[in-house]
Amino acid sequence: MRNLIRIQQVRELSLLLILAFILILFGTQINGYFSPRTFNRISGVVAVITIVAVGQTLVVLTRNIDLSVGSVVGFTAYFVGRQLSLYNDMSPLTAVLLALAVGAGFGLVNGLIVSYGRVPSIVVTLGTLALYRGFLVEYSGSSSIATRDLPDWIKELPQQTIFQIGEIEMRALPLIALVVVIIFQIILIYTMFGRRMYAVGSSPEAATMAGIPSAGVVTIAFVISGALAGLGGFVYLSRIGTITTTAAQGLELQVVAAVVVGGVNIFGGSGTVFGALLGAVIIGTLEQSLIRMNVNEFWKDALLGVFILAAVTTDTVLLNRLREWRTKISQQMRTSRPQMKSEEA
Amino acid sequence: MAFLDRVPWLRRWETILLIMLILVILVNSQLSEFFFEPDNISNIFRLSIEKAVVVVIMAFVIINAEIDLSVASVMGLSASVLAFTYEAGQPLLLGLILALIAGLICGVINGYFIAYLGLPSLVVTLAGLIMYRGAARILLEDRSVGNYPEWFTGIAQNEVIGPFPITIFIFIGLFIISFVILHYSSFGRYVYAIGNNLEGSEYSGIDVKRVKMMIFVSSAIISAVAGMFYAARLGNVRANAAEGFELDIITIVLLGGVSIFGGKGTLYGVGLSLLIVLNLRNGMSLANVNGSTQTSVVGALLILSVLIPNIAQAVREYWRRRTLDDSPQSTKLRTEVDVGGT
Numbered sequence: 001m002r003n004l005i006r007i008q009q010v011r012e013l014s015l016l017l018i019l020a021f022i023l024i025l026f027g028t029q030i031n032g033y034f035s036p037r038t039f040n041r042i043s044g045v046v047a048v049i050t051i052v053a054v055g056q057t058l059v060v061l062t063r064n065i066d067l068s069v070g071s072v073v074g075f076t077a078y079f080v081g082r083q084l085s086l087y088n089d090m091s092p093l094t095a096v097l098l099a100l101a102v103g104a105g106f107g108l109v110n111g112l113i114v115s116y117g118r119v120p121s122i123v124v125t126l127g128t129l130a131l132y133r134g135f136l137v138e139y140s141g142s143s144s145i146a147t148r149d150l151p152d153w154i155k156e157l158p159q160q161t162i163f164q165i166g167e168i169e170m171r172a173l174p175l176i177a178l179v180v181v182i183i184f185q186i187i188l189i190y191t192m193f194g195r196r197m198y199a200v201g202s203s204p205e206a207a208t209m210a211g212i213p214s215a216g217v218v219t220i221a222f223v224i225s226g227a228l229a230g231l232g233g234f235v236y237l238s239r240i241g242t243i244t245t246t247a248a249q250g251l252e253l254q255v256v257a258a259v260v261v262g263g264v265n266i267f268g269g270s271g272t273v274f275g276a277l278l279g280a281v282i283i284g285t286l287e288q289s290l291i292r293m294n295v296n297e298f299w300k301d302a303l304l305g306v307f308i309l310a311a312v313t314t315d316t317v318l319l320n321r322l323r324e325w326r327t328k329i330s331q332q333m334r335t336s337r338p339q340m341k342s343e344e345a
Numbered sequence: 346m347a348f349l350d351r352v353p354w355l356r357r358w359e360t361i362l363l364i365m366l367i368l369v370i371l372v373n374s375q376l377s378e379f380f381f382e383p384d385n386i387s388n389i390f391r392l393s394i395e396k397a398v399v400v401v402i403m404a405f406v407i408i409n410a411e412i413d414l415s416v417a418s419v420m421g422l423s424a425s426v427l428a429f430t431y432e433a434g435q436p437l438l439l440g441l442i443l444a445l446i447a448g449l450i451c452g453v454i455n456g457y458f459i460a461y462l463g464l465p466s467l468v469v470t471l472a473g474l475i476m477y478r479g480a481a482r483i484l485l486e487d488r489s490v491g492n493y494p495e496w497f498t499g500i501a502q503n504e505v506i507g508p509f510p511i512t513i514f515i516f517i518g519l520f521i522i523s524f525v526i527l528h529y530s531s532f533g534r535y536v537y538a539i540g541n542n543l544e545g546s547e548y549s550g551i552d553v554k555r556v557k558m559m560i561f562v563s564s565a566i567i568s569a570v571a572g573m574f575y576a577a578r579l580g581n582v583r584a585n586a587a588e589g590f591e592l593d594i595i596t597i598v599l600l601g602g603v604s605i606f607g608g609k610g611t612l613y614g615v616g617l618s619l620l621i622v623l624n625l626r627n628g629m630s631l632a633n634v635n636g637s638t639q640t641s642v643v644g645a646l647l648i649l650s651v652l653i654p655n656i657a658q659a660v661r662e663y664w665r666r667r668t669l670d671d672s673p674q675s676t677k678l679r680t681e682v683d684v685g686g687t
Contacts, residue, residue, distance in 0.1 A: 065467075119651040120605045122412075126592060127648035134641025245637070256471060266465050298482040298584075305476020312468050313458065 010322060011263040011315065015278040018311065022282065026289040036167045038292070043174035044158060044239060046284035048073070050177040050277055052232040052251065053258045054184050055107075055225030057276040060259055061188075061201045062221045063268030064114060064121035069229040070251035071132035072106045076233030078140055078243045085149035092153060099234035100227045106132055107226015111219035121222075129252065137245045147241030157238045173235050177277075180228065185273045197221060201268030257304075258283050261311045282311075358602035358654075362617040369621055373628035380631065387508035389627045394501065394512045394578065395420060395571040395587060396594055397619055401516075401523045402567045403598045404615045405560050408527075410540040410607025411459065411466040413561065415473030416568040417590035418481070419451045423572030425481035428490035428582035437497055441573060448569025451477055452562035460557035474591070482584045491581030501578035512574050519567075524612045536560070540607030593640075596647045597622050622646075 027033045052069050059066045076099045083098060084090055110128055114121045147155060161169040188194035199207040200214045208214050236248055262279025264271025286307060290300050374380045390397065399416050406413045423444040430440035451473065458469045501512045527533040535556050538546040547553050576582045601618035603610030622643055629639045 113648060113652060117652045118655050119648060122605055123599055123651055124648055126595065126599075127644035127646075130592065130596075130637075130640040130644030131648075134637050134644070137635070137637040253471060253474065257475070260468050260471070266468055298479075298486050300479065301475050302479025302483055305472045305474075305479055308475065309458065309469065309472040312464060312472070313462060316464055317462065 011319065012272070012275055012278065014315070014318070015261075015263065015275065015282065019278065019282050019285065022285055022289070026285075026293065030289070030292055033289075033292070036169060038288075039168050040171060041292075042281075042285050042288045043171065045288055046280050047173040047177040048232050048236050048239065048248075049251070049254055049258055049284060050280040051180050051235060052229050052255045053262070053276040053280050054180050054273050055228035056255050056259050057262075057264050057271060057273050058184070058188075058197060058221045059121070059225045060264050060266060061197045061268055061271060062218050063201045063204065064218060064221070065125065065256070065266075066107075066110060066222060066225045066229075067122065067125040067252050067256075068106065068110060068128040068132055069225065069232070069255055070248050070253075071129050071136065072103050072226055072229035073233040073236055073248040073251055074243075074246070075106070075132050075136045075139075076102045076230040077237040077240075077247050078136055078145060078245075080234055081145035081150060081237050081243050082140075084151055084154060085145060088151045090151075095154070096231065096234055099230040101230070103230020103233065104223050104227035107223040107229070108219070110226065111222030114222060115215035115218040133245075133249070136247075140245055142245055144245070145237075145241075145243040150237075150241060154238050155241060173239060176231070176235060180231070181273055181277045188273060193217070193220070198269055201270075203269075254283065257308050261308055263315060283308075359611065359614045359617060362601070362614055362621060366617055366621045366624065369624045369628065373624060373631065376628055377631040380628070383508045385627070385631075387504070387510075387513075389623050390513050390516070391501070391510060391578070393623055393626075394516060395575045396590055396597070397516050397623070398519060398571045398574065399564075399568050399590070399594050400597045400615060400619055401520055401612070402560075402564045403594050404601070404603055404610065404612055405523070405527065405536055406466075406564055407595070407598050407603045407605065408540045408607055408610055409536050409557065409560055410543070411557065411560070412470065412595070412605075413455065413466065413564050414470040414591050414595075415451065415455060415477055416564065416571075416594060417587045418474045418477035419448055419565050419568035420572035420575060420587040420590065421584065422451065422477045422481045422484075423448050423569035424576040424582045424586045425484045425584055427573060427576055429484040431493065432488075432490045437494060444573060445566065445569055447480075448566045448572075449562065451569075452565025453558075455565060456558040456561035459561060460554040466561075478584075478588070481586070485582070485584040487584070489581050489583045493576070493580060498577050498580050501574050502580075512577070520612070520616065527612055532556070532559075537608055540609075542608075593622075593643070596643055600647055600650050 023034075052073060056066055056069060079102055080095055080099045084095060106128070110121075110124055113119050113124045117124075157172050160172040162172055162175050163170050188197065196207070196212050196217050199210065199212055200217050204214055207217075233248070237243060240247070258280040259271075259276050260266060260279070261282060262271065262275035262277070264275055264279075283304065286304060287300060290303060370380075379385050399420070403413065403416065426444040426447045427437070427440040430443055431437050455466075455469055455473055458464050459466045499510075501510055503510055505511050505514070527536065535546065535551050538549075538551060539553055539556060543553060572587065575587055579586075597619050598610075598615055599605060600622065601610060601615035603615060625642065625646075626639050629642065634642075
């Protein structure tokens with residue numbers, strides 16, 4: 001009985017239900033909603049948020065937060081775009097590695113200051129949010145990247161179909177996001193590194209006493225978050241094409257929202273990458289469908305805010321109820337087991 | 346090091362801030378001959394008056410071990426409500442009242458979810474940030490509303506005493522009142538107690554929920570007032586009014602020595618850091634440094650303000666341990682140093 005209902009599974013199941021509810025709701029309101037076009041439109045938007053949200057999940061698991069991701073996405077998008085427009089023959093792999101490396105560098109700075117400088121992560125990343133954006137403005141000299149400067153392959157990437165299931169095409173960018181999610185879900189569940197992340201987030205003191213190098217784990221979490229933000233920057237560049245100095249400004253808020261809606265505990269120690277994916281998909285679906293529905297576009301943000309609050313509230317309140325109920329049941333079972341058995345017999 | 350132990354006030358964060366402030370002012374006065382002109386001094390405050398007002402209440406929020414990310418959106422919503430009512434041909438006074446009510450509603454929403462439902466403030470006010478900004482967009486869409494009556498824009502633009510507009514005096518009044526409440530009233534002690542130890546305060550009979558509720562409601566109401574100041578200063582309002590101000594505001598509070606974990610920090614420190622950031626930005630503007638570079642400098646300052654004391658402490662500890670290990674009567678020394686250190 002106790003092993004049948006796991007809190008985390010209930011949480012992800014409820015997210016899936018919410019997603020189904022949203023889809024059905026919009027399906028009845030919009031003509032031709034369930035079409036490959038809708039899927040492509042939504043999955044393209046969700047790709048960037050998901051990739052960055054995976055990194056954010058790791059950081060939040062260790063009881064930290066990375067607010068600098070929006071600036072990292074903006075900087076790498078611009079930087080890689082500039083390199084590609086200067087060296088048109090650069091191979092796709094080099095471009096991706098470049099994006100990952102630049103992002104990881106920024107993440108390393110965050111991680112070192114947080115774990116070895118013992119500065120709270122919200123302070124560090126609030127500072128680097130401004131700092132990295134400043135680097136972008138200085139580096140770009142306030143000029144922007146135009147789509148026509150970029151090589152053809154990166155412009156065509158968002159339209160490329162990798163494989164097809166029925167009528168639904170899996171485009172390249174969402175596939176990248178999906179692969180990232182799967183890789184990190186496996187890492188979190190099956191590797192020592194993944195389990196250490198949960199340990200550090202659940203109780204830093206206990207983790208240190210158990211011999212886990214907490215500072216190292218936290219640093220690596222930030223490096224991964226930075227690297228994935230860099231990859232997100234590459235995807236952003238490929239999708240948007242025109243990069244200005246304000247590129248991806250405020251993305252960190254959407255990412256944190258996706259992670260939180262996805263059921264990752266903001267105080268660390270619990271949550272999954274799969275949950276973050278669901279959070280990103282729900283937010284992206286809601287956003288794109290509202291635009292599709294021709295709801296006055298100005299209503300979008302307000303509804304999104306209401307939804308985030310509602311999702312988190314029901315999640316917390318329901319889970320607390322469930323936990324109380326479960327302890328009550330198990331207590332009852334423990335005290336009344338002999339009688340119950342005799343009654344059943 | 347021994348010298349620092351003997352003069353404890355030299356090691357206070359506020360002292361370091363004061364030295365930083367003096368340095369900034371000295372450098373600024375070298376950079377530009379116009380720095381000490383009354384007009385420039387007035388500008389330092391006038392151009393950031395909305396932020397300054399919200400910084401004061403944000404100090405309460407963070408000392409209470411919470412955070413309010415929604416302040417800038419509440420400012421934008423309040424300004425938009427004001428503009429929307431005025432645009433609809435209603436008297437401006439009605440707009441001001443409705444803007445305050447909008448602020449009150451935002452505060453009650455934040456406070457209810459945080460204090461009574463127990464959700465983390467980071468999450469609730471993040472949702473608030475998106476939601477209240479969205480509400481402002483619903484009201485104003487992409488219009489810009491201006492042409493307010495002279496008496497209203499005069500609040501933030503007309504020079505009343507010397508070159509200073511009335512908003513600066515309102516800010517000074519607010520600062521003094523907040524100072525007294527935080528440092529000399531039982532409510533202020535509750536704010537610190539809750540920030541230090543939430544459960545302990547609950548068991549010692551403090552109505553934690555009420556205190557938190559009051560803080561978040563006042564935070565939103567003061568942000569609403571700041572939104573009005575913003576509208577009065579600029580003379581026109583768009584739905585994106587004050588967007589992104591929360592970062593500057595939180596930076597100033599943290600630079601002032603308030604711990605993000607709550608329970609620590611004073612309004613002296615916050616006041617000094619406000620002066621430092623405003624003067625620094627003013628100096629850089631006089632030196633033609635662009636806005637985003639200014640923001641980066643402030644961001645770097647924020648990180649360094651926590652990092653450098655930590656490194657200094659680590660070096661001190663390392664040094665102390667080394668000298669202790671070398672000396673023959675290390676046990677005796679250790680007790681002495683420990684007493685002196687704390």
